[in-house]
Amino acid sequence: MYEHRISHNEMIEEIKAKRELMINSAYSLGFTSEVTIKYSQELDELINEYQKVMEASSRPNDEIKFAFKQMIMVLPKVLV
Numbered sequence: 233m234y235e236h237r238i239s240h241n242e243m244i245e246e247i248k249a250k251r252e253l254m255i256n257s258a259y260s261l262g263f264t265s266e267v268t269i270k271y272s273q274e275l276d277e278l279i280n281e282y283q284k285v286m287e288a289s290s291r292p293n294d295e296i297k298f299a300f301k302q303m304i305m306v307l308p309k310v311l312v
Contacts, residue, residue: 240289243282250275 254271261267 240282240285243278243285247275247278247282250278 250271254268254275257265257268257271
């Protein structure tokens with residue numbers, strides 16, 4: 233759905249806007265109206281996509297942290 237050209241902030245703003253549409257729809261049309269459910273499903277998709285993007289962008293950091301931890305564990309053995 234998203235390409236990397238859209239920023240995380242833009243994704244958050246889109247999530248906020250969809251959430252607002254869903255809330256307004258729920259209050260005016262009802263919580264179980266087709267429109268409200270549609271907005272809710274679209275919001276779910278946006279949140280899932282955001283989480284995927286965030287997970288993918290944090291992986292390199294996790295790999296660096298792992299490598300650093302490995303270096304810390306090896307370093308005392310080398311110094312002994």
